[in-house]
Amino acid sequence: MSTTSKAFVTALDNHGIGLVSGVPCSYFGGPISELAHWPDIPYVPAANEGTALATAAGSRLAGRPAAVIAQNSGFGNLVNPLTSLVLPYQIPVLVFVSMRGWPKASSGEPQHHWMGRVVPDWLDSLDVPHRMLLPDGPGLDEVLEETRPVLASGRPAFVLVAKGAVQDETVVGTPDAGTRPADGGLPDRDDLVKAVLAEVGPEFVFSTTGYLSRSLFNQGDRPRNFYMQGSMGHVASLALGSALARPSERFVVLDGDGSVLMHMGALTTVGHFAPPNLVHVLFDNQVYDSTGGQATTASTTEFDTIARGSGYRRVQYVASTTAVRPAIQDAFRAEGPTLLVVRGRAGGAAGERASGAVTVPEIARRFSAELTAGQVPLS
Structure with a gap:
């Protein structure tokens, strides 16, 4: 039987969990919303899954049992602190991982194909105990009881959460743009994309994973657009590599605050190499729109100050x-690298994924063909 959002958080409370850190997934949208006003369990939005695990480990060192909420696509970010911190130091942490792409990834989200298959095997290879929470299996209370002896032995315990195993009592979605009068004249993501497309000529455009890529595709699909699905936080590095390899071309990055926060060190690399042909546009709406509108930590982050201190020319x-x-x-007129931070508002229609019309390999092939004058180095 599926677990409701409130029952999920209640079970954590009953299990003694005193802090939860994570990166949101739509599977956990309801529980994260519950945690936002739960009196005894603070929720710490983390820049990435690895920092979430380290935060939970620090809480446990201080005597407060903690849990992590993460998506399996970010499991790679967990590996380093899992293998070099939590396991060798024997810090017991409870980790919930959503199983996107399990048992089979949808044709429109091929980025979930591999992680949907390998997480249980990877945990087995590390001798990390794990349980599966299914819509029609044992309830969360029973699963958590099975994790008690594991945690008591000083090891982490993973609960792999299948689609539908946690049901929200309300519809989880991004805030409606019309319900946010305090935002005044702030642009939404479609306003930003429309402005970029109005100025784009021969430039190559990279767009981050999530709704910005959907907006770019739906407003102006072109072979010189590269739509990211997955690889959150890496779009600026992807564009940097192309900008350094092709200095005669101009590259535009459409990025989001959650994405930049996830791997913010990339800003220092861009600033260090300072490619003059790179324009980095950061849409800062301070939420993870595509997973339900959960808050990022961008409200206390001065991206413009950080970029200036990292070496961006403008x-x-x-x-x-x-x-x-x-x-x-x-x-577009200035010598880059330029960072343009656009404070925006959340909400608005998501639109269709690019991969519903153009396969992900084809997105890469046609982009590369344009960039390499038809040499098509990608097979």
Whole structure:
């Protein structure tokens, strides 16, 4: 029987969990919403899954049992602190991992194919105990009881959560743009993409995973667009590699605050190599829109200050719809790397994935063919 969001958090409370850290997944949208106002269990939004695990481990060292909420696509971020911190130091942490792409990835989300298959095997190879939470299997209370002796032995315990095993009592979605009057004239993601497309000519555009890529595809699909699905936090590094390899071309990055936070060290690498042909546009709506609108930590992060200190040649901040297009024009005229931070609002229709019409390998092939003058180095 599926576990409701409230029952999920209640079970954590009854199990003695005193802190939860994580990176959101739509499978856990309901529990994270519950945790936002749960009196005894603070929720710590983490930059990535590895920092979530380290945060939970630190809480446990201080005597407060902790749990992690993560998506299996970010399991790779967990591996380092799992194998070099939690396991050797014998710090017992409870870890929930959503099993996206299990038992089979959908045709529109091929990025979940591998992680949907390998997480149980990887945990077995590390001798890390794990249990599966299924919609029609034992309930969460029973599964958590099975983790008690594991945690008591000083080992981490993983609970792998199948789709539908946790049911939200309410519809989890991004805030409706019309219900946020405090945002005033802040642009939404479609406003930003429209402004970029109005100025783009021969430039190559990389868009981060999630709704920005959907908006770019639906407003102006072109072979010179590269839509990221998965690989959250790596779009700036991807663009940096292309910008250094092809200095005669101009590259535009459409990024999000959650994505930049996940691997913010990439800003220092971009700033160090300072490619003049790179324009980095950061849409800062301060939520993870595609997983249910959970808050990021961007409200206390000055991305423009960080980029300037990292070596970006030009940095600009705008916070109104009317200012976006002139700022894009200025960024295209300037010598890069440029960071344009656009303070935006959450919500709006998601649109269709690019992979529903163009396969992910074809997105890469046609982009590379344009960039290499038809040499098509990708098989």
